[in-house]
Amino acid sequence: MEQLSARNILKGTIKEVNKGPIGAEVTIELSGGIELTSFITKASAERLGLKEGVEAYAVIKATSVMIGKD
Amino acid sequence: MEQLSARNILKGTIKEVNKGPIGAEVTIELSGGIELTSFITKASAERLGLKEGVEAYAVIKATSVMIGKD
Amino acid sequence: MEQLSARNILKGTIKEVNKGPIGAEVTIELSGGIELTSFITKASAERLGLKEGVEAYAVIKATSVMIGKD
Amino acid sequence: MEQLSARNILKGTIKEVNKGPIGAEVTIELSGGIELTSFITKASAERLGLKEGVEAYAVIKATSVMIGKD
Amino acid sequence: MEQLSARNILKGTIKEVNKGPIGAEVTIELSGGIELTSFITKASAERLGLKEGVEAYAVIKATSVMIGKD
Amino acid sequence: MEQLSARNILKGTIKEVNKGPIGAEVTIELSGGIELTSFITKASAERLGLKEGVEAYAVIKATSVMIGKD
Numbered sequence: 386m387e388q389l390s391a392r393n394i395l396k397g398t399i400k401e402v403n404k405g406p407i408g409a410e411v412t413i414e415l416s417g418g419i420e421l422t423s424f425i426t427k428a429s430a431e432r433l434g435l436k437e438g439v440e441a442y443a444v445i446k447a448t449s450v451m452i453g454k455d
Numbered sequence: 456m457e458q459l460s461a462r463n464i465l466k467g468t469i470k471e472v473n474k475g476p477i478g479a480e481v482t483i484e485l486s487g488g489i490e491l492t493s494f495i496t497k498a499s500a501e502r503l504g505l506k507e508g509v510e511a512y513a514v515i516k517a518t519s520v521m522i523g524k525d
Numbered sequence: 526m527e528q529l530s531a532r533n534i535l536k537g538t539i540k541e542v543n544k545g546p547i548g549a550e551v552t553i554e555l556s557g558g559i560e561l562t563s564f565i566t567k568a569s570a571e572r573l574g575l576k577e578g579v580e581a582y583a584v585i586k587a588t589s590v591m592i593g594k595d
Numbered sequence: 596m597e598q599l600s601a602r603n604i605l606k607g608t609i610k611e612v613n614k615g616p617i618g619a620e621v622t623i624e625l626s627g628g629i630e631l632t633s634f635i636t637k638a639s640a641e642r643l644g645l646k647e648g649v650e651a652y653a654v655i656k657a658t659s660v661m662i663g664k665d
Numbered sequence: 666m667e668q669l670s671a672r673n674i675l676k677g678t679i680k681e682v683n684k685g686p687i688g689a690e691v692t693i694e695l696s697g698g699i700e701l702t703s704f705i706t707k708a709s710a711e712r713l714g715l716k717e718g719v720e721a722y723a724v725i726k727a728t729s730v731m732i733g734k735d
Numbered sequence: 736m737e738q739l740s741a742r743n744i745l746k747g748t749i750k751e752v753n754k755g756p757i758g759a760e761v762t763i764e765l766s767g768g769i770e771l772t773s774f775i776t777k778a779s780a781e782r783l784g785l786k787e788g789v790e791a792y793a794v795i796k797a798t799s800v801m802i803g804k805d
Contacts, residue, residue, distance in 0.1 A: 386733040386736070386744065386792055390779035392492035394523065394736065405547035407685035407704070410566055411522055417487025422462035423520035424547070424566060426690055426704060426797055429740035433524050442523035442736055447776055448588045448728045449519035450493035452481055453464065453512035453526040454503050456526070456534065456582055456663040460569035464526065475757035477615035477634070480776055494757070494776060496587055496620055496634060499530035512526055517566055518658045518798045523736040532632035534663065545687035550706055551662055557627025562602035563660035564687070564706060573664050582663035588728045589659035590633035592621055593604065593652035593666040594643050596666070596674065596722055596803040600709035604666065617755035617774070636727055636760055636774060639670035652666055657706055658798045672772035674803065691802055697767025702742035703800035713804050722803035729799035730773035732761055733744065733792035734783050 393445040395421070402435050411435055413443050463515040465491070472505050481505055483513050533585040535561070542575050551575055553583050603655040605631070612645050621645055623653050673725040675701070682715050691715055693723050743795040745771070752785050761785055763793050 397415040409430035411423045421443045435441065467485040479500035481493045491513045505511065537555040549570035551563045561583045575581065607625040619640040621633045631653045645651065677695040689710040691703045701723045715721065747765040759780040761773045771793045785791065 386735060386739070386794075388734040388783050389736070389739075389794065390732040390773075390775040390783060391521075392776060392779060395489060403547060405545060405685060407683060407688040407690050408547045410517065410547050410568070413522065415487070415489060417485070417489065419465060419485060419487065419489065421515070421520055422517045422566070423522055423740075424517040424798070425522060425740040426702070426742060428690070429522070429742060433522060433738050433740060435522060440525065444521040444523045444736075444739065445491070445515055445519060446729075446731055447480065447492045447494040448774070449515060449586075450491055451461075451514040451586055452483065452493055452495060452499070452503060452505060452530040453514045454528040455510065455526060456529070456584075456665060458573050458664040459526070459529075459584065460563075460565040460573060460662040462566060462569060473757060475615060475755060477613060477618040477620050478757040480757050480778070492776070493530075494588070495530040496532060496632070498620070499532060503528050503530060514526075514529065516659075516661055518564070519796075521796055522740040524738040525736060531661075535629060543687060545685060548687040550657065550687050550708070553662065555627070555629060557625070557629065559605060559625060559627065559629065561655070561660055562657045562706070563662055564657040565662060569662070573662060575662060580665065584661040584663045585631070585655055585659060587620065587632045587634040589655060589726075590631055591601075591654040591726055592623065592633055592635060592639070592643060592645060592670040593654045594668040595650065595666060596669070596724075596805060598713050598804040599666070599669070599724065600703075600705040600713060600802040602706060602709060615755060617753060617758040617760050633670075634728070635670040636672060636772070638760070639672060643668050643670060654666075654669065656799075656801055658704070671801075675769060690797065693802065695767070695769060697765070697769065699745060699765060699767065699769065701795070701800055702797045703802055704797040705802060709802070713802060715802060720805065724801040724803045725771070725795055725799060727760065727772045727774040729795060730771055731741075731794040732763065732773055732775060732779070732783060732785060733794045735790065
């Protein structure tokens with residue numbers, strides 16, 4: 386799959402993977418030091434071989450992004 | 456509301472707002488030049504006064520973030 | 526952050542927090558006795574200090590709300 | 596379909612339906628005067644015959660509910 | 666509830682239920698051998714009595730479906 | 736991007752694309768005649784060149800899949 390409708394595909398490096406019995410919490414560091422946290426299944430974290438230092442992407446559908454303001 | 460369970464709250468500046476009759480597509484530029492696109496209702500875009508140059512946040516729940524790999 | 530594009534921000538009181546190793550199930554009681562259940566990360570439940578009796582809000586993006594009919 | 600895994604199924608009455616060419620914004624009033632706004636497709640709003648006064652349910656998966664705090 | 670705005674309601678048979686302390690991973694096999702995996706709360710999996718062989722539906726809101734291309 | 740954490744990646748053929756000013760409703764037919772409907776931005780539908788007959792994938796995160804029962 387070379388293209389995806391998701392509007393937000395951001396390159397980064399996995400910083401931490403914290404696995405539970407079903408879910409996993411994955412932190413990815415984007416350029417500029419921005420960190421994003423993701424909740425995926427443990428099965429996906431293992432299938433993709435996610436661990437600290439692995440290059441990866443955060444992928445986010447536009448309908449899932451909210452906007453806040455001060 | 457001073458705190459939110461959403462794990463990803465990223466500061467940036469609105470770059471573009473494209474409104475339809477119900478929905479709106481909002482582009483926000485984070486530090487380091489990273490851009491995120493959001494789909495929200497037009498009513499929210501207007502209530503928050505979103506337009507180019509406004510300081511804002513992209514807010515994303517961790518369950519909405521996927522991870523990709525090359 | 527004083528404003529959020531999410532259309533649904535509902536005031537209530539935390540009724541129960543059930544934590545697993547990664548996720549947490551949080552029940553919030555709105556006025557009129559309506560209860561909502563949320564799945565967030567355990568880290569967020571702890572960062573916000575969620576426990577029975579705490580005043581809180583349920584926050585829901587309009588794109589996540591479905592409509593049913595009898 | 597008599598049962599649904601979605602944890603939040605809230606009875607109410609449709610208060611307003613605002614249709615665009617593809618999407619529709621539906622406001623439902625729950626008991627106690629709580630209002631929820633939903634974004635669904637126009638096709639669904641028409642298939643369900645949603646209009647002011649129709650009894651309906653707001654249906655929300657727990658993974659879509661965030662928690663905020665003052 | 667006899668009708669739901671969710672555009673995708675697909676009949677199948679539960680193939681596997683894997684429960685953690687809070688979440689559960691449910692695999693459902695649709696006709697033609699297509700499998701879908703769902704993450705729901707353990708409480709919902711138990712309330713619906715989900716286990717191998719049970720007839721069920723996968724229900725997906727259109728805003729949650731992305732499109733990919735080779 | 737060769738791998739994606741999303742648990743559900745289903746091959747099919749685009750059957751219909753219905754574009755509005757911001758959003759687009761895309762119907763994809765999977766093998767066995769199963770149809771899925773997706774709401775994405777018009778910009779994504781155009782960037783991917785989606786139109787009737789194009790081979791594509793429906794991509795769905797497990798946390799977005801609910802389970803129903805009769």
